[in-house]
Amino acid sequence: MTIPVALLKKKATFKRDPERVPEDFHEELFRLEEEGEWLVDRVTGPYVEVPTKYGRPKKVPKGHLWHHKSCGQCGHIPGYSTSIFWVMRKLGYDYNDPRDQTSCTAWNYYASATSNAAAQAAVALRNFAAAKETGYFPLIHCGTSYGHYKEVREELILYPELRAEVRKVLAKLGKELVMPEEIVHYSEWFYAMRDEIASEQKRDMKGIAVTVHPACHYYKLVEGDAIYDPDIYGGQRTAIVTGLAEALGAEVRSYSTWFDCCGFGFRHILVQRDFTRSFATMRKIEVMKEEADPDVVLTHDTGCVTTLDKSQFAAKAHGRNVGVPVMSEAQFAALSMGAHPYKVCQLHWHSADYRPLLEKMGIDWEKAWAEFEAEVKRLERGEVEFLTWDDVDA
């Protein structure tokens, strides 16, 4: 039996007890700046205020963003990154896609622990300093980078000895300590911009049933930054992804294991995938199928898309109840705005069969694939070196 989100809305709304609201980290952030400990990279230019878990409004800049890319997205799900850029371009917001950026290295840290608090903080602050040098404000693509950077911020606020160590390292690079006023995840930008995105919609998502997997590192790690909206799930779950999917007209269906992790496990996905496959199948995909029967699973993090998508092939061979496409809400939003499923959303890098979903959206995937292959032939013949943004919209 499916559980419509509308029913959840009738449940009691989460009300914050003012006595139990944690302190706003901004007080410490600006105090440390006054004391000369670091520079705060402020949000300038137009922004949208979004509600967070404890009611604090968070500023999400609309444009002039420095895209802190995700190694897992760029490496294995490139349509994820491409869709983020494509939507931003379509809405007319400028951005910077830097080469002066490293991975946050947190996937490795959570997998192998072959690093330490000082190294992790130095990597984060090197990237933040690089962003500030360009004048663009950082937008974090990966959920784990976002969660980890919030952890780093918390640690640097708490421990003067860590700040001193990181300052020494960054001085060797000729860089100052820089901390952004807000650490912003790309999915928060999509949430904040959902009405603008919907206003540019070319494909109707009515009739598309969606389940949402909220990413652990988005809302469990340093929870106070995550978006919670009283109008979505009564403020009892993070509103991220769901708010966008609803704005696009999709039907979001709930399921009982929404709080469960996807099973990624960081080291498990790479070297112990029996755990990852089992968890993703038995605690996520099968439960979604049985309780909500979605047309697509939407999520907003690198590891979650990878895990939920790639785990289904082996599970299917074992006769499990799987078989539902998985993508980021950025790809879903891009599709709704008329993006090409292969040239922009790069769905051929995904494993679970997405073709029935495209058909339901009214997309002729056979024609679209032929168009993509024709472009690849041009590349093969050396007629063009790379495809450009103009090419993918042609």
Place this chain on the structure above:
Amino acid sequence: MATASALLKLDAAAGFDDVSYEEKARLFDEVRADLRYPEYLYGCYECGICVAACPSARFYDFSPRRIAQAAAREDVELVYQQMQEDIWECSQCFSCLRCPRGNNPGGVITIMREVAVNNGLASARQALEGYSRIIYKIMSTGTQVSPDMLQPDAFPDWGPEVKDVSDNLALWRKALPPETLHTTSTGWDVDPRTLTELYVIWFETGALEMIKEVDEGLYTILEEIMEERLEEEGITP
């Protein structure tokens, strides 16, 4: 009936008799000396909320509650056993932050893992077997996973699309409109100066040195690559 492995996890059967109590206590002291530790552990109600939320607890003989309890009780023997047997089962999802007492069992495990790596414990060496190429990739290139890792023999369980990607990799990367994504051996095109700065970070913070304890061969390779580049830039690590 309790399984044999569960029985082995009883306090009385912590094992590792060949390791002295003093050595186990030294390692626990290293865990407790981490500056984050006081913020990660406040005590345990034994409510089990962390276990209910934990993905690893569903498929392994693993419990974040036992981690928090052992540390809070300062049970040197059990903490050592957990460093050898349990900590690498954690998914590091931090669902256990649901703890009503404010504990962070996942964070305690992060610290325990670091200590296990720094001291070259057998569990760390074993857990990281087959993982060397990932450490190599992230530390030497600044991006953790690369498109060319998608090989059918490495990911046979991910379906035939992996082979399609592998067969068409160079062309499909050129078909990506962002100019930074035309790479095959890194996630994106990282500026050489950026990489130099990353190497300085690995040297200065002791992160590179940590590799020596778990994989000496990998350490030597990484050290050579990084020293060569830093030398070219006139930087002495």
